Amino acid sequence: QVEAVIFDLDGVLTDTAEAHFQAWKRLCDELDLPFDRKLNQQLKGVDRAGSLAIILAAAGVEASTDERAAMMARKNEFYRDAIAHYSPDDLFPGARECLLSCLAAGLRIGLASASRNARDVVRALGIETLFDSITNAAEVTNGKPDPEIFLTTARALGCDPTRCVGVEDASAGIAAIKGAGMRAIGIGAKDELSTADRVVPDIASLNLDLLVDPTTNEIP
Ligand code: BG6
Numbered sequence: 001q002v003e004a005v006i007f008d009l010d011g012v013l014t015d016t017a018e019a020h021f022q023a024w025k026r027l028c029d030e031l032d033l034p035f036d037r038k039l040n041q042q043l044k045g046v047d048r049a050g051s052l053a054i055i056l057a058a059a060g061v062e063a064s065t066d067e068r069a070a071m072m073a074r075k076n077e078f079y080r081d082a083i084a085h086y087s088p089d090d091l092f093p094g095a096r097e098c099l100l101s102c103l104a105a106g107l108r109i110g111l112a113s114a115s116r117n118a119r120d121v122v123r124a125l126g127i128e129t130l131f132d133s134i135t136n137a138a139e140v141t142n143g144k145p146d147p148e149i150f151l152t153t154a155r156a157l158g159c160d161p162t163r164c165v166g167v168e169d170a171s172a173g174i175a176a177i178k179g180a181g182m183r184a185i186g187i188g189a190k191d192e193l194s195t196a197d198r199v200v201p202d203i204a205s206l207n208l209d210l211l212v213d214p215t216t217n218e219i220p
């Protein structure tokens with residue numbers, strides 16, 4: 001019996017995945033570091049410091065703690081610029097309806113985001129008050145793919161992890177959900193999210209049956 005659904009934010013409820021990509025791209029262009037959409041795939045769901053580490057490793061560049069802090073602050077400036085004018089219109093089609101249908105069915109809903117900007121984003125999107133619990137990267141020790149953020153959110157919702165379903169667009173996020181012992185719904189391309197129990201192209205394609213009925217899992 002499913003009691004709660006725990007959603008990722010970036011790339012699931014809104015297109016901030018693209019805004020994160022553009023912000024990293026601006027930073028890398030400034031610093032003359034190679035960065036493209038292929039490398040960006042590895043960054044999805046990964047927190048800010050982890051993302052920078054992947055970019056620097058791919059470029060074969062070393063940077064001190066202070067240099068890294070300055071790069072992360074710069075990237076975040078670019079990202080904050082990009083989301084400054086976010087409004088409820090920036091929700092993906094069907095996102096609000098999906099949250100509301102979960103609540104109408106008596107399910108609790110949580111947000112498990114690797115982004116320290118998550119609360120500001122959900123506030124701008126007008127969905128902050130719908131969530132029973134919001135957890136972001138600043139509140140956990142280990143980021144995705146570690147299951148900690150999903151386990152923390154489940155605890156805050158008062159639900160056993162086995163009674164939670166997680167929804168994610170990133171493979172690091174699917175790994176975190178599965179590691180937490182939850183059923184995982186992937187949003188995006190099947191070949192990139194092959195360890196999910198079920199993959200749908202976008203949140204508009206999600207319905208309550210797909211969320212709560214494990215018999216709708218695909219046979220791999
Ligand atoms: C995740 C995104 O949700 O948050 C990543 O998928 C991003 O791309 C991460 O790097 C951290 O976000 P922020 O806002 O704390 O830099």
Ligand code: MG
Nearest residue numbers: 008010011169
């Ligand atoms: Mg995401």
